[in-house]
Structures are given as structure tokens and as C-alpha cells.
Amino acid sequence: MYFAPILLILVGLLCYKVASVLIRRQRNARKASRLGCIPPPTAPRKGFLGIGTLRESIRATREDRGPVWMHENLNAIGKTVHTVRAAIFDYELIITRDAQNVKAMFATQSQDFDIGLHREKCFKSLLGPGVMTNRQEKWKHSRRLIQSQFARDNVADLDLFQRHLNALLRRMPVSEDGWTAKVDLSPLFYSFTLDTSTEFLFGQSVHTLSPEDRAGPLSWDYNAPDLSTFGYHLDEAKHIIDRRGALAKYGWLLRDNTFPDHCKAVQDCVDYFIQKRLDGTWDGRKVDEKTRGRDKFILLDELIGKTKDHYELRCELLNVLHAARDTTASLLGWSFYFLARHADIFAILRKEVLDTLSADPSAQITFAQLWSCKYMQWFLNEIIRTVGVVPMNERVAVRDTTLPCGGGPDGRSPVFVPKGTQVLVPTYSMQHREDIWGESVEEFNPERWQDRKFGWDFIPFGGGARQCLGQQFARTEAMFAISRMLQLFDKIENMEGPGPIKMHQTIENRSGTGVQVRLHLASSSFKSHCQERKTECELSLSEPYDLGLGAERGEKLV
């Protein structure tokens, strides 16, 4: 009985939708032609309404080859085609790996573009509004608040990295033959960067790698949240967000009842840190106003000088934590993934570290020394280029606008971009364009960076107005950890065996098979450790030897 009116309403809605799409297309076509724009090539739409393409892309991501799938699909349209239109259902977007278009969106026409609304929507519940998720005026406010802090020289604290690296090394006991057991370095680096970034942001690490250090300062406080699960809840919440993000504007379809609990657990911990800092109490002692944040850089302390709004502090700090932690862990993981597969590069890099810094892993390293390691810089650039640590970026047009090129058969005409259109920037694909990087594009070769300057064709840290604020921090942390490990170990072996590279793409891109290696302790570092600990150098190692600097042999590993 009710069937006919419902059907009528549905048909009416469908007609309205079709009519409005057609009218919008006509209006856009007229405006585009007035502006001298020509559409770019259209990516083939597979299956009904492009559902086949969507399915293929989801399958590729699930099989850990998402960035490669995108690159191959663009190349299939044409190796010289760098801007295309794509459509799935009623959703039309532009994909560009053209440096000129990227420069326009990120810099020269940045007032016409912003990050997509779905980034804000996906992350809102976990991070809240902050520098990564805010748009327009609100973003400008967040950026101003954070940026001035990052301009300081002492943002990257080498002592901080050293302490947490020691904890990581304690997880890698060495046997009698000088080799560590087979270890997956990937999760260790994710823990390492969680520990360093929580300390750098909140002034208190969650000590994932050294829980024994966590117990001390907070044991007196019965109201303290459970810091041991901070990393778990953060990872789980991010995992759900990643899955939603893959569905773009349809992300809301993916429901997960555990999501609010994960978000709350993370926020409770951060709230606790902030409250303690705001109260001026920490570890039961009064924090001295004068020394607060002076001897070492703590972002929370710096922000407290600008705002006392608890919610704002929490959101901004969580935004930076999200930006900092996984990206740097991915960079470190991939570094050792490639070192384990390129013995020649391992040898060159190690020689540079020993010559420039010292062969002694307990000798002090300075910021200037680290940054003078040229080959190390090339090596990191090549890692970032090869894997695309953040393999995809995006913008959305906030008004009708244009991109300077990509249109027409020769790709030289401007392209019309209607308001609300999402423009994807597949940075991985940009970094694998043969016309930019040459025929050896798929070769891992740090030396290609010898005389190369950064341009708009290499934007792993974004560019222009929203450029990454932590590039220097991330590079310093990675250089420090790599240098120390190369001082300690003289060999690395790939324990995964042959097989294709797997790129597990979430927001960052990490190795889908982990970083399965074993490392061999250099005899010189072994001696220096022994001397430092006043133990005998000719130790006959009948038990695994604990590598952690400062830790005594035989100490119980956690």
C-alpha cells in the first residue's frame, strides 16, 4: 500500500540527482572553456560505475602494493600523462603527479586549496582540532601556535634519542658469535619513536621499550591512567581511522564500537600529562617555573606559555604526535630494510659514520657532526624517494579554480577544478617518474642525490604553506639512531629471504613484512662497552649479551 509513494519519492530523488549532476557539468564546462581549460585524460572506469576500480584499489592496498598499483595505473594511461580525471559512483576527482600543479596547490594558489574535509572528519574523534586536521583560519591559528616552537635549534634532543635507543638495544641480546638473534626492527622502531615523541611532547615518555622506567615517577599517583596501554590504544584507533580513510567520503559507513574506547584511553593519558604540567606538579615535586622547559625542549611547556586551555593543548599535542611518530618509525624501518639488502651501501655508510663521528658508540655525537654526513643525507633521501614514506597527499578546491597544466592531448593546457573537487597527489608515483629520475628510477642508489637539489618534483614533506614542521626533527632522529647502530654493528643480514617488497600503506608506508634482520656486533664497540662497564673484554659469551648502553651484563630483559 505504501510501496507506490515510496517508489515515487525514490524515482523523484534519483531524477533530481541526475538533473543536478548534468546541470553542474554543463555549468562547469562553460566556465572551463571561458578560462581556456581543457579536461585531462580520464582514467578508465572499471566495472559498473567504477566499482571495479574501487575493488582493485582496495585489493592492492590489502596485498601491500597500494602505491605501486596507483603508479602502474597512471603509467598505463601514459608514461608522459601526469594528470588524470577519475570517477567512482558520482565522485569525481583529479589525480596529479605534475610538479607544476603541485606547486600551484601547495604554494602559488594555496588560497584556492585546502586539506579535505574527510581528514578532519576521520581524525576528529581521536585528535580533535589541531594543526593536522584544521582548515582555513583555524589551521592558521594552530600553525602559528606550533611553528614558532619548531624554529628553535634545540628541538631535536640527542640525549633523548640516546636514552630511548639504549632501551631498544636492550631488546637485542647478542650471542656468543657476536650476532643478535633474528629480530623484526619495525615494531621496535615504532616503540622507539613513541617513547621519544611522548617525552618530547609531554615531558614524560610512556616508556614502551623500558616499562621499568615508567613505574618510578608515577607509582605514587593512584589516579594515573594506565600508560602501558597508550601505544596499543593509539595504534588501534589509528588502524580504524586508516580503514575509514581508504573509503574517503564513504568512511562513515565503517562502524567500530571499540573506537570511542581507544580514543578515550589515549586522551585520558594526555589529559593526565597536561594536568600535572598545568598544576606544576610532576613526580610529586613542584616544577620550578624558571627551569620549566629551559634545560630541554618540551612542546607542552612551550605551548603552556601561550595557552592554558586544556582541550586546545591536548588536541594540538595529539596532532603533532600523530604527525611525528609513525612517519619517523617508517623511515627508520625502511632504512634498515634496504641496508640489509645492500651490503655495499651498508659499508659506505658505516665508513662515513666511523670517519665523521667516531668508531666508539659511547662517544658524544653533536648535531653539527650528524648533519655533516653527506652520504647519510643522500641515503635518507633515497629511502624516502624509493618508498614514499607518506605515499599520498591531497587537497580540495575551496572555490572554482584551475591547475596550470595537464589538460588537452599534449597535457599543456590548464585544467578546470570545480569547488569541492579532491585532487590526489600520489607522491610515490611522482618519485618513480622515469622522465624525472631517469631509466634507473627503480634502482636504489643514494648517489643519485650527489648534485641534486630539492624541487617541486620531490615533496615527501609536503611544501608551501602546510609544509611539514618536523622534517629536521625526523631526519635528526633517524640519522642519530642509524649512526649509533652502525657504530655498534659491522654487519647486517636479511633474514626474510627473497621476495617482493611489500608496502603496507596506512597514512605512512611501512614494510608489510617487517624488517627481519640480524646484526653483528663490531669487535671495537664490544671492547668499548666492556671498558665502559669495567667488565672483562675477553668475555666468553655463554649467555646472550645485553647490548644496552649503561646496562649491566646479565640484567633481566623486559
Ligand code: HEM
Ligand atoms: C619521515 C618523517 C616525516 C614525514 C615523511 C612527514 C611528512 C609530512 C607531510 C607530507 C606533511 C604535509 C601534509 C599536507 O600537506 O597536508 C607533514 C605535515 C606535518 N608534519 Fe611531518 N613528516 C614527518 C615527520 C614529522 C615529525 C617528526 C614531526 C614533529 C615532530 C612532524 C610534524 C608535522 C606537522 C606539525 C605537520 C602539519 C603541518 C601543517 O599542516 O601546517 N612531521 N608531514
